[in-house]
Amino acid sequence: WAKIAAILCLLALLISTCFLLGSCGGNETPEGPDNSDVTPDPKPDDKDDTDPKPDDTGKTDPKPEEKKQEFTLTFMIDGEVYKTFKVKEGDTFTDIPDLPEFPGYIGSWEKSSFENIKENMTIRADYTPATYTLTFDYAGATEGTETTSAEVTYDSSIGTLPTPKKEGYTFDGWYIGEEKIDRYTRWEYTENKTATAHFVDYYSEGLSYVRGGSENYEVTGIGTCTDTDIVVPATYQGMPVTGVGYAAFENNTQITSVCFGENVYFVGNYVFRGCTSLRSVTFLHTAGLSDGFNPSYGSYGYHMFEGCTALEDLTVPTYILAPILDNNYFYGNLKHLTT
Structure with missing residues (x-):
């Protein structure tokens, strides 16, 4: 047993010596591949520096935004x-x-x-x-009042307008305030408006007119008028009607009466010659004297009523009676003269 124990002590001493030297075979390290340039793999807990890092609160900062165009x-x-x-x-x-x-x-x-x-x-x-509303005020008209309003576009013509009728009056047009409008008027208002119908004392519509000067009109004929009782207006399109031209109604056998408006002071020759159904004529002239009119100048034409065989009633201002009677105006059976 003493020998066995000595051997075991010797083995223990040998093993201790080898351990201290790092190898049981000697002091040299075995040769192998040179790994000095190889970067060791990161440990599992290593982090990329570009990864979001938690702040003190534990929250992770977002990655920087990419620059947008x-x-x-x-x-x-x-x-x-x-x-x-x-x-x-x-x-x-x-x-x-x-x-x-x-x-x-x-x-x-x-x-x-x-x-x-x-x-x-x-x-x-x-x-x-923009579009605006034009409302119609018919001012007591009794016919043609079906349309209550119209849509109108800015800077465009108004378009067709109603033509109302009122008993005993003649329709004179539509007015927005003081402005008279018609279908061709361009809309320049920037708000809704109301147009009011304007009527004047009745006169015959459709008579033919001509400008007698810069500020007046004269009647030249029957035109499209179908009335048998003719009423010549005092004004037409805002200007006075001052005369009736040469032979304006000659040989019209449908006319039964004529009333001249207050501004008429000139009547041409033969105006009613051959109007065999004409029974009554009325002159409402009142402007002559104040305008310096002198009836003797012959402003009432010769043979005005030649051939008017049915004429019975004549109403005239006193100051034009003499020239009418002196100029052979009548070739009929005048029965009633009113001055």
Whole structure:
């Protein structure tokens, strides 16, 4: 047993010596591949420096945003740049500029939604004429009043207007305030309006007229008038009717009476010659004396009533009676003379 114990002690001493030297075979390290240039693999708990890092609260910062491309939105009015805006790619633009106002027009941009912008854009303004309501006031008319209003477009002609009738009166047109309008009037109002029918004392419509000067009219014939009782108006289109031309109603066998408006002081020759159904004539002239009119100048034509065999009643101002009686005006059976 003593020998066995000595051997075991010797083995223990040998093993201890080998352990201290790092090898049981000697002091040299075995040769192998040179790994001095190889980067060791990261340990599982190693982190990329670019990864989001938690802050003190434990929250993770987001990665830096990629730089987006910028686009330009250009807003234009009537061919000129009004405003421009820079918008990043993919963004939604909501700061749409207000359009300037122009009287009589309604403006809008040709595009109103700007989502997910991906390119430069040009947006143009679109202005359209506004529409207004024209309401009709018929001023007591009894016929032709079916249309109560009309839609009118700014800077356009009004268009067809109603033609009302009122018993005992003649329709003289439509008025907006003091302005007389018709179908050709261009609408330049920027609000709704009311047009009022204007009537004057009845006169025959459709008679033919000619300008007798810069500020008056003369009747030249029956025109399209179908009346048998003719009423020559005091005014026509805002100007006085001062005369009836040569042979204006000659040989009209349908006329039964004639009334001259208050401004008529000139009647041509043969005006009613051959009007065999004419029974009554009335002159309402009142303007002559104040205008310096002298009846002796012959403003009432010769043979005015030649061939008027049915004429019985004549009403005239006193101051024109003498020239009428002196100029062979009558070839009929005048029975009643009123002055």
